[in-house]
Amino acid sequence: MNKRLFLYSGLIFVIILLFDAWDRETYQSPTTTTIEESIPETANDSAVPQTANDSAVLAQDAPNKPPVVSNKTTQSLVKVETDTLIVYIDLKDGSIVSSELLQYASAYGEDSNMRLLNNNGEKYIARVGLQSRNTVSPASYTTPNKNNTMGSKDTLEVVLTGKTDNQSEVIKKYLFTRNSHLISIEQTVKNLTQKNSHWRQYNTLERGEETGGNGMLPTYTGAAFYDEETKFNKIDFSDIEDENFLMKIKSGWISMIQHYFFTAWIPNNETETAQTVYTRRLDADGQNGYLIGTVGNYKKTEPSKNQVFKSSLFVGPKKKNEIESIAPGLVLTVDYGILTFLAAPLFWVLDKIYYVFGNWGWSIVMLTILIKIVFFKLSETSYKSMAKMKKLAPRMQMLKERFGDDRKKFSEALMKVYKEEKVNPLGGCFPILIQIPVFIALYWVIIESVEMRHAPFIGWINDLSSADPYFVLPVTMGITMYLQQKLNPPPTDEMQKKIFAALPFIFTFLFATFPSGLVLYWLTNNVLSIAQQYIINKRVAAL
Numbered sequence: 001m002n003k004r005l006f007l008y009s010g011l012i013f014v015i016i017l018l019f020d021a022w023d024r025e026t027y028q029s030p031t032t033t034t035i036e037e038s039i040p041e042t043a044n045d046s047a048v049p050q051t052a053n054d055s056a057v058l059a060q061d062a063p064n065k066p067p068v069v070s071n072k073t074t075q076s077l078v079k080v081e082t083d084t085l086i087v088y089i090d091l092k093d094g095s096i097v098s099s100e101l102l103q104y105a106s107a108y109g110e111d112s113n114m115r116l117l118n119n120n121g122e123k124y125i126a127r128v129g130l131q132s133r134n135t136v137s138p139a140s141y142t143t144p145n146k147n148n149t150m151g152s153k154d155t156l157e158v159v160l161t162g163k164t165d166n167q168s169e170v171i172k173k174y175l176f177t178r179n180s181h182l183i184s185i186e187q188t189v190k191n192l193t194q195k196n197s198h199w200r201q202y203n204t205l206e207r208g209e210e211t212g213g214n215g216m217l218p219t220y221t222g223a224a225f226y227d228e229e230t231k232f233n234k235i236d237f238s239d240i241e242d243e244n245f246l247m248k249i250k251s252g253w254i255s256m257i258q259h260y261f262f263t264a265w266i267p268n269n270e271t272e273t274a275q276t277v278y279t280r281r282l283d284a285d286g287q288n289g290y291l292i293g294t295v296g297n298y299k300k301t302e303p304s305k306n307q308v309f310k311s312s313l314f315v316g317p318k319k320k321n322e323i324e325s326i327a328p329g330l331v332l333t334v335d336y337g338i339l340t341f342l343a344a345p346l347f348w349v350l351d352k353i354y355y356v357f358g359n360w361g362w363s364i365v366m367l368t369i370l371i372k373i374v375f376f377k378l379s380e381t382s383y384k385s386m387a388k389m390k391k392l393a394p395r396m397q398m399l400k401e402r403f404g405d406d407r408k409k410f411s412e413a414l415m416k417v418y419k420e421e422k423v424n425p426l427g428g429c430f431p432i433l434i435q436i437p438v439f440i441a442l443y444w445v446i447i448e449s450v451e452m453r454h455a456p457f458i459g460w461i462n463d464l465s466s467a468d469p470y471f472v473l474p475v476t477m478g479i480t481m482y483l484q485q486k487l488n489p490p491p492t493d494e495m496q497k498k499i500f501a502a503l504p505f506i507f508t509f510l511f512a513t514f515p516s517g518l519v520l521y522w523l524t525n526n527v528l529s530i531a532q533q534y535i536i537n538k539r540v541a542a543l
Helices: 002-025 237-242 337-357 360-374 376-391 393-403 407-421 429-433 436-448 472-487 494-511 516-542
Strands: 077-081 085-090 095-105 113-115 124-132 147-149 155-164 168-177 182-191 197-207 222-227 231-235 246-249 252-257 261-267 275-284 287-295 299-301 306-317
Touching: 077 155, 085 306, 095 306, 124 168, 124 182, 124 261, 124 306, 147 155, 182 197, 197 252, 197 261, 197 306, 222 237, 222 246, 222 275, 222 287, 237 275, 237 287, 252 275, 252 287, 299 306, 337 360, 337 436, 360 376, 360 436, 360 516, 376 516, 393 407, 436 516, 472 494, 472 516, 494 516
Parallel strands: 077 147
Antiparallel strands: 077 085, 085 095, 095 113, 095 124, 124 197, 155 168, 168 182, 182 306, 197 287, 197 299, 222 231, 222 252, 246 275, 252 261, 261 306, 275 287
16 A cells, blocks of 8 residues: 555656646647738838737738847936836837846845846846837937936836927836836827827837756746736747747737746736737847737827827736736736646735744745645545554565465455455545645745745745755755654565665755755645654554
């Protein structure tokens, strides 16, 4: 039974992890929009697919090399500092080319801030702009103040102005709010001519591949978008390399996702009734880059009239309490995989526990205890079955010695013993198997929660998202695995004995690289299991 229990448990565990990994990396992309003929556009529009005003997408494919902003001097950048962000806006096109998160360090113990957007090295830029069918977009923008600080105010507005050969004037307003990583952008076009003009808004995110990920704990880095019909969709960088993506959506957002952080453009539904999502592979300065963008339909602007376009940019952490109210589906950027239906409520409980204890480490311990309480009866059934099997271990060994290599007679005699002692050899398997999805879901809660990043626990554990620097937790967890094995009935096969004897060392070595929060969860679960199994073994032995 011990052999089958571990084999079945391991098989279910591996199947779920493999399917989860497959679901994260190889998924079916939504159907793209049909390609049709389109009206030629200006040279500045080469990076953005074409649309028709208030009609279906006209999808002429565009060149793969949209314009790239080169490194800027401080004279061409506008600095904006709030209580949560430092951003730099490029006066050439009015886009955000750099951002720092003031409440998050780049690495534990470092003074530098976490940087998402970056216009140096591997570029990561959030562009926002307007395009016209018959007017060239502004070549540059001006602003009265290149250094803007929120100070004690609740909001901060930065205004950029650009003109197009006296035909139109474009005003960009960036609105920053206290305690928020969301930036609101309003673009106003003033038609200065005596004829109609047609303008549309585009938003793009472009970046290179992530180079600082953890290979032992792979998390998704790539593009994603959301719309009302197909919901949350990932577009991996490898998919962008293979072919350009193009799809018309009614309402939604685009994003670039990485571990703990993401950026997202969220069009305003009041001004943008339909959007076209598209991707491009970039090749700038010899470096691979990837772009996901969204563009609206052209809107007519009558003579001496104004046209307003609105959108919002989120640049920050995957903090559920902050992002769940910004836009539908934005909380799905916290990627729990196929077990989201279990992981989401687990995090909700974990968050409530943290509200009481104020420490994420102790919150993990308490959540593990609560899960143990919920599954107490199921675990009890399993441990009772294993305790009975352990009690029969001497008789099983005698039967093995008696029948030697005759497996058929050994199995028949063993089943007879089970029947006499009223023991079900598989009685402990199902209760354990049914708990595995819950434990895997909690695994992803701990891995994906930015709240664990640089969160202290006790003593030497200063960062629950990093490995234990002194390996105390993984070594202790290995010891608990060894003790737990001693409480189980020993395998009758010599090869199995050797495999099980090696498992505590293998898992200790493996978990030495895992985040402390994850090892803490496994250690707590092992300790509780040992206590419960020890008590049950004593009761069964006394019968």
